[in-house]
Amino acid sequence: MVDMAELSAMHGSQASAQRMKKRRSAELRLQIYGILAITLAGAALVALLWSVVFKAAGALTETYVTLPVTLSAQELDPDGTGDPAVIGRADYGGFVKDLLKETFPSVTDRKARREMYDVVSAGAGFELRSKLQDDPSLIGEQIDYPFLASDVTDLYLKGSFGRLLPQPHSGNLSVIPSEDGKTAQILTSSNDFAAALSKVKLELIDQARGLRRQAAMQDAGVREFERRAANATSDEVRTENANQAISRATERDRLIALAEELEGRAASAGGTEQLTRTAPTVLVRVDQGWVKLTEINATGGVGRVVLPIEQTDALPADDWKMYLTDLPENARKISDNQIVLIEDLMARGAVETVFNTRFFSAGDSREPELAGLWGAIVGSFWTMLVTFLLAFPIGVGAAIYLEEFAPKNKLTDFIEVNINNLAAVPSIVFGLLGLAVFLGFFGVPRSSPLAGGIVLALMTLPTIIIASRAAIRAVPPSIRDAALGIGASRLQTSFHHVLPLAMPGILTGTIIGMAQALGETAPLIMIGMVAFIVDIPTGVTDSATVLPVQVFRWSDFPERAFEARTAAAICVLLVFLVIMNALAVFLRKRFERRW
Amino acid sequence: MTNMRMTDQDLSTRDTKIEARDVHVFYGDNEAINGVDVDILDKTVTAFIGPSGCGKSTFLRCLNRMNDTIPICRVTGDIKIDGGDIYDKSIDPVQLRAKVGMVFQKPNPFPKSIYDNIAYGPRIHGLVASKSDLDDVVEASLRKASIWEEVKDRLDAPGTGLSGGQQQRLCIARAIATAPEVLLMDEPCSALDPIATAKIEELIDDLRQDFSVVIVTHSMQQAARVSQKTAFFHLGDLVEYGETQKIFTNPEDKRTQDYITGRFG
Numbered sequence: 001m002v003d004m005a006e007l008s009a010m011h012g013s014q015a016s017a018q019r020m021k022k023r024r025s026a027e028l029r030l031q032i033y034g035i036l037a038i039t040l041a042g043a044a045l046v047a048l049l050w051s052v053v054f055k056a057a058g059a060l061t062e063t064y065v066t067l068p069v070t071l072s073a074q075e076l077d078p079d080g081t082g083d084p085a086v087i088g089r090a091d092y093g094g095f096v097k098d099l100l101k102e103t104f105p106s107v108t109d110r111k112a113r114r115e116m117y118d119v120v121s122a123g124a125g126f127e128l129r130s131k132l133q134d135d136p137s138l139i140g141e142q143i144d145y146p147f148l149a150s151d152v153t154d155l156y157l158k159g160s161f162g163r164l165l166p167q168p169h170s171g172n173l174s175v176i177p178s179e180d181g182k183t184a185q186i187l188t189s190s191n192d193f194a195a196a197l198s199k200v201k202l203e204l205i206d207q208a209r210g211l212r213r214q215a216a217m218q219d220a221g222v223r224e225f226e227r228r229a230a231n232a233t234s235d236e237v238r239t240e241n242a243n244q245a246i247s248r249a250t251e252r253d254r255l256i257a258l259a260e261e262l263e264g265r266a267a268s269a270g271g272t273e274q275l276t277r278t279a280p281t282v283l284v285r286v287d288q289g290w291v292k293l294t295e296i297n298a299t300g301g302v303g304r305v306v307l308p309i310e311q312t313d314a315l316p317a318d319d320w321k322m323y324l325t326d327l328p329e330n331a332r333k334i335s336d337n338q339i340v341l342i343e344d345l346m347a348r349g350a351v352e353t354v355f356n357t358r359f360f361s362a363g364d365s366r367e368p369e370l371a372g373l374w375g376a377i378v379g380s381f382w383t384m385l386v387t388f389l390l391a392f393p394i395g396v397g398a399a400i401y402l403e404e405f406a407p408k409n410k411l412t413d414f415i416e417v418n419i420n421n422l423a424a425v426p427s428i429v430f431g432l433l434g435l436a437v438f439l440g441f442f443g444v445p446r447s448s449p450l451a452g453g454i455v456l457a458l459m460t461l462p463t464i465i466i467a468s469r470a471a472i473r474a475v476p477p478s479i480r481d482a483a484l485g486i487g488a489s490r491l492q493t494s495f496h497h498v499l500p501l502a503m504p505g506i507l508t509g510t511i512i513g514m515a516q517a518l519g520e521t522a523p524l525i526m527i528g529m530v531a532f533i534v535d536i537p538t539g540v541t542d543s544a545t546v547l548p549v550q551v552f553r554w555s556d557f558p559e560r561a562f563e564a565r566t567a568a569a570i571c572v573l574l575v576f577l578v579i580m581n582a583l584a585v586f587l588r589k590r591f592e593r594r595w
Numbered sequence: 596m597t598n599m600r601m602t603d604q605d606l607s608t609r610d611t612k613i614e615a616r617d618v619h620v621f622y623g624d625n626e627a628i629n630g631v632d633v634d635i636l637d638k639t640v641t642a643f644i645g646p647s648g649c650g651k652s653t654f655l656r657c658l659n660r661m662n663d664t665i666p667i668c669r670v671t672g673d674i675k676i677d678g679g680d681i682y683d684k685s686i687d688p689v690q691l692r693a694k695v696g697m698v699f700q701k702p703n704p705f706p707k708s709i710y711d712n713i714a715y716g717p718r719i720h721g722l723v724a725s726k727s728d729l730d731d732v733v734e735a736s737l738r739k740a741s742i743w744e745e746v747k748d749r750l751d752a753p754g755t756g757l758s759g760g761q762q763q764r765l766c767i768a769r770a771i772a773t774a775p776e777v778l779l780m781d782e783p784c785s786a787l788d789p790i791a792t793a794k795i796e797e798l799i800d801d802l803r804q805d806f807s808v809v810i811v812t813h814s815m816q817q818a819a820r821v822s823q824k825t826a827f828f829h830l831g832d833l834v835e836y837g838e839t840q841k842i843f844t845n846p847e848d849k850r851t852q853d854y855i856t857g858r859f860g
Contacts, residue, residue: 407666478703482766484664486716486773487693496715497705 056571058564062356062369063154064146065120065345069099069128073140076132084133092125096147104341106308115337119345121148123370146352151368151561152334153342157353160560161334162327164283164343167196169322172314175286177305184291184309186284186300193282194269194298196324200279203328204266211259218252221245272297277330283323283340286312288347290340306340333560359568363534364550368561371554373569375536379449379529379544380518380576386453386540387460387517392510394457395464396499399506402465403472404494423462430459431526439527447528447543455523460513467509471502504591511584515577521548547573609636612777612807613658618672620653620662627653630672631833633826635777640799640808642822642839644815646854649828651811655779658809659695660688676777693720696770700782702762704754704769709746712754712765713737716773732772739805740768741798760791764798771802778802780810784817796821815855819843827851 010016073080076090097117101107107116124147131145132138155161171190178184225245232238265271275282275294282293282301289309295302329336345351362372398419406412434455438444444451475498483493499506524530529545530553537544545553547569554566613635620628628650635641643651653662660681662668674681681691693716704712713733716722723729733750737743742764746757754765763783770778780799784792799821802808812818818825819839826836827848835842835851846852 478699478701479705481661481699482703482705484661485659485692485697485699486769487689488719489689492719501706
């Protein structure tokens with residue numbers, strides 16, 4: 001028998017103090033873990049949002065190149081009909097190219113011309129066409145028309161391909177163009193190009209390092225074959241391995257000699273270096289004329305004329321400029337020619353950056369500068385509409401039936417378990433179901449919001465049913481008793497009393513389910529909503545895509561400009577999700593009733 | 596005063612309103628009521644007393660078939676109101692409950708306005724043709740439940756904003772509004788303070804003029820104060836049923852004697 005008085009004496013003993021200490025430190029540890037976890041999650045969220053928003057900022061502006069253009073009637077509407085159909089048939093792509101050729105008459109060779117055409121978007125001609133179709137009276141006029149810049153131009157202006165770094169210089173410049181005007185000799189009176197030269201030489205050290213690495217590999221080969229030769233059992237094998245070792249040693253020595261030569265060039269001041277595609281670009285500018293150096297020494301070099309330059313002698317330092325790019329040409333999507341043309345257009349004041357309304361009003365496009373999100377937003381709207389119209393009434397109806405009317409037996413238990421299981425089914429399975437049943441059997445149009453909406457409704461149903469049942473169950477039974485007690489039928493009780501009280505919870509669950517559906521990609525891929533669709537859908541049977549699928553598609557495109565658009569699309573999606581969740585919170589607070 | 600009121604009753608002139616014969620109630624396999632015979636008089640307050648779990652509430656809920664809402668509950672035997680079997684197939688429990696109103700243990704007004712609380716019953720049963728008629732019914736019901744003076748200026752205020760005693764009188768008014776003939780009350784004062792209880796008791800005494808009132812109570816004083824007939828239930832049996840005065844002063848059964856003298860329960 002335990003003596004309770006003895007037990008009570010144990011309170012406050014040393015052991016109990018020890019236990020207390022342990023308990024307190026365990027509690028403290030738990031708190032610290034909790035705070036750490038929350039901090040970590042918060043930091044991850046902030047980092048995610050910051051990176052997405054930061055990337056998305058690039059999609060918020062677009063660039064136009066405004067050029068004076070003569071809308072020659074002869075070219076665009078030879079018969080002067082003023083008929084939009086006739087005007088539409090003209091070759092606007094060629095028209096824009098001709099305009100660029102006129103703007104830069106000195107650009108003549110094929111490759112340079114192709115690069116020049118790339119400064120302006122491929123869609124610029126189509127825009128001009130629709131403008132003229134809307135207003136045929138412009139034909140024959142001369143106007144300043146803003147041509148949409150290409151993604152490359154836009155990205156260059158946003159600094160994605162590095163910057164042109166003006167270099168300090170003090171000497172007087174002499175330019176001696178060659179006879180055909182394609183190259184030019186550059187000379188300054190002081191060592192203005194020494195800094196650029198040493199930058200180019202850094203490149204040499206890099207190359208030498210690479211060569212030495214290769215040499216080391218060859219050296220390893222030499223030793224391996226020498227070992228094999230030493231261990232060889234037959235003369236034949238020994239000779240073969242020895243020969244291998246010798247050829248590798250030769251190669252090693254050649255590489256080392258090359259590396260040493262490069263290192264020697266890098267170490268010595270002065271000298272002349274070739275500028276390859278892997279070296280930073282050195283540009284010299286005199287007014288409208290640009291020369292790209294192909295050969296550099298401390299006081300100048302030889303260059304290719306990009307835009308024509310007058311012969312000059314002893315041009316003072318303030319009248320010429322020297323630039324260095326921070327990325328070599330092969331490390332960026334934009335060529336040196338294009339940089340020069342864009343810089344020239346900027347100097348003319350023809351380049352203008354404006355807010356990108358197109359992104360929020362246009363449909364999808366292969367050209368990043370033409371691509372917009374509106375098609376996906378409208379597609380999402382139609383899809384969500386179908387989802388809501390199907391999932392809400394069916395879900396709430398099922399919840400009311402199961403909670404208020406259904407007998408509690410094995411069958412309803414089975415149904416309940418399966419509804420809960422359905423909520424955990426991977427969403428792509430619903431896509432497969434939609435593909436097999438709705439597209440395959442019922443012939444719902446592929447890629448349509450109708451098909452997507454049905455599939456997402458299936459996916460959302462369990463969420464809505466579970467949330468609605470919880471909300472209905474939370475209505476106190478006394479309300480049901482009260483209604484039944486004065487002679488309301490079960491239907492009247494459910495619809496007049498239970499449902500209005502459960503509605504905030506039901507709506508919250510529905511909106512959460514809809515938000516989940518809005519962000520869903522996988523099932524829609526199965527039913528063909530990943531297709532490339534340019535047109536804005538006008539109904540539930542048109543082909544369409546939705547926001548998350550658009551994000552998925554854009555993230556897959558190789559063009560760099562889609563990176564910013566992907567991030568911007570994610571932001572738009574997030575904004576919609578936040579709005580929906582805020583709406584859920586608002587509805588809950590607004591219609592919450594106490595009893 | 597209570598005794599005076601009881602003595603000036605002449606119960607022999609009252610008609611029988613509810614006639615129950617051999618009523619058994621089962622919850623699954625568990626028998627909660629084992630054979631109850633009782634005649635409840637019109638324009639009389641009948642009290643059901645007994646220890647917890649004795650089946651008095653269960654029996655009360657048989658009288659307006661509220662037990663139908665419990666899936667595992669089964670009722671056998673005959674219960675007749677004005678001679679008509681309420682468990683007959685032709686009887687719609689919804690119609691029955693309009694005729695047999697009920698007030699619950701905890702005040703349970705709808706989370707709607709006071710007006711809508713009262714008007715809901717008449718509306719769904721189509722008792723009134725016009726808005727002004729409905730206004731009249733609401734006022735009459737609230738007056739009868741002696742709460743009109745307290746709420747007449749705020750009929751649009753939510754019923755849940757009233758005090759507990761007011762809410763319970765609102766619930767009584769709501770039950771009255773469907774023009775029932777019988778009013779069942781399941782411990783209507785158990786959640787109320789003594790002052791609110793006194794008001795409800797006074798009200799019950801008034802209601803006797805128009806309805807047959809059946810009240811389940813745990814308070815023997817309350818049973819003695821408000822009822823003319825008392826039924827004592829014990830373990831599912833109706834032990835003793837008779838005039839309240841007789842039950843409280845000269846019970847026939849030993850168990851009744853023990854219960855009212857506080858020896859158990």
